Amino acid sequence: MPEAPVAPGTRLTHFRRYTWWSLFGVTAFFLAFSVQNRIMDTAVPVPVRLAAVAALGLTVTAVAMSISRRLGRVPLDSPDGPPPRRWLVAGGAGGTALGVILLALRDYELWSFGPAMTVSIIATFLPPRRRWLLITGTAVGAAVIGGVAAWASGQGSVFATAFPAGLVLVTGWGTLGMLWGWEVAEQSNAARRLSAELAVKDERLRFAADLHDIQGHHLQVIALKSELAARLVDTDPARAVAEMTEVRRLAADALRDTRAVVQGYRRVTLEEEIANATRVLAAAGIDARMELDRAAVSGRLPDPGPHLLGLVMREATTNVLRHSHARQAQVGYLITGGLARLTVANDGIPDQPDTGHGTGPGTGLRTLAERLRAAGGELTWRRDGDRFVVAAALPADMTGRRSADGRTAAATERTAR
Known part of the structure; x- marks a missing residue:
């Protein structure tokens, strides 16, 4: 199944795969179910059985390709890219052939499975009004064809008329319902990102x-x-x-x-940046968990400590939003052992190297690491599987260092500007 680009930060990739397999699995199962008895029936001529197998294979393949293309176009009536006309025509031809073969074999119950499935797939590429016109028209046509064929053969025409029409409507309803669920999820994700x-x-x-x-x-x-x-x-x-x-x-x-x-x-403060990160990550659909020592956050850390840790918090939040497919993030801050420690961790790191997370030269994290070292602290980052962890540490009492090296705060401000 070809993968369509999906916005990071949610589980839409898995949901798309689930939707694809649900649509394709249901469609393929019912198509195969509709013709299996005739294909296995030795009383049916071999050329007819081979034709049914060929039509089934063509229809299933066309449906798979059409669904893959459809899940890459959101919303349902989006003009983003042309529909796969060749596959839609091929699927329509295969579904029609299946219906004709079964109808010729006087199977008045299952003959409409092929047309119903292919029409429901074609309808997903149409605007809402035209979509239901196509499904309704197909249902009426199936009812007329089934009723006339049953009447001509001398069999009862009520069931042969109602069943094909109902099958077309139910199939269209189920298919469009699955695609509607995918559309809502994608639009919700886009809204969070926006x-x-x-x-x-x-x-x-x-x-x-x-x-x-x-x-x-x-x-x-x-x-x-x-x-x-x-x-x-x-x-x-x-x-x-x-x-x-x-x-x-x-x-x-x-x-x-x-x-x-x-x-x-x-000149940000750590408390402001933690509060802002909570709002921004939540707006992006990321579960942000804060493990904070409230006394430490609201306490007075000597300058330029709050400013530097606030910049680390801002840079880490930016990296989570821009360079990951994060679903969860954890922020921890406490003062222990004479050090103020800030930790930001998130999952959803891509397999390929990502300079936005500090793996390349000249990144924001490397610049901040130099500034923290100048203030007597340390900034590290590491990757653990699909997780990325940024850890910053600064002396909780930098009075002595500032008196010994009075240029720290001024140099820090010059670097910021």
Whole structure:
């Protein structure tokens, strides 16, 4: 069965496989069941039996390929990619051939299995209104054909009329119901992913709005005063110098305010980042379990500890969302042995190497590891099967180190900017 791309972070791959096997298994079983007696019946001419076997094989193959293509197109009426017309035509031809063969052998009970199954598969590629028009029209046609054939052979026509029509309707209902379940699951997953992305984009928009307000005001004043100084440079040089001095002051203020905005955006706290990670991971459909020492989280860790651990939490959360198929994540934080320890673990790591999880050079984790080492701490990450674990440790009391190495906090901030 060809695998269609499925969004990470959920069990949709397994659900898709379950849906495929359910649809294909039910269809193949009933198709084989409808003709098995005639294929094994020695009273039926060999050419007819061989034709039934060939039609059965063609129909089953076409159904398998059509279902595989259908599960890659969501929702049911999505225009994303053309339907497999050749396989649909082949399946329709095979199902019709099965119906004709059984009808010719006066099997008025099972002859409509082939047409009903293939029509239900074809209907899944149509918009809802046309889908039910096709199924209803096929049901009416099956009722007419079955009734006329039974009447012409001198047998009762009531059952031969009602059974084929009911079979077409029931088959269509069951097939579309299975596909509807898959569609709902996929749309729900897309909504969770979109919610997580919107949470990140909202924060970026907030930062952009703050930066625009600060920069827009200062730049507008700088532009006006620069224009005024240019006009005064010949007529009133002293005034022009004063205006340019003011421009210089405004530029320094703009730089200071911009740094303050960036610092406020980037100087995260561990408590804020843990709360944000809980919301974002939940929005992405990931079961996030927090094992936290509340006293440690709300306690006062010396600077730049909360900032650094907050950045580790943010980077680990980003990696879970972008570079894994995680279903579960665990976050642990406690202070023990004089160290503040933060651990973030998740499952769903792809088989191939993923630089987003720190396996390649120049990643966010490697950069953070250097900054934690400068602060006297340590950042490690490891892969264990399909799990990825990020562990950060910082001294709970960094007063002595800061006095011995006063450049730590300043260097950290320069690196952040």
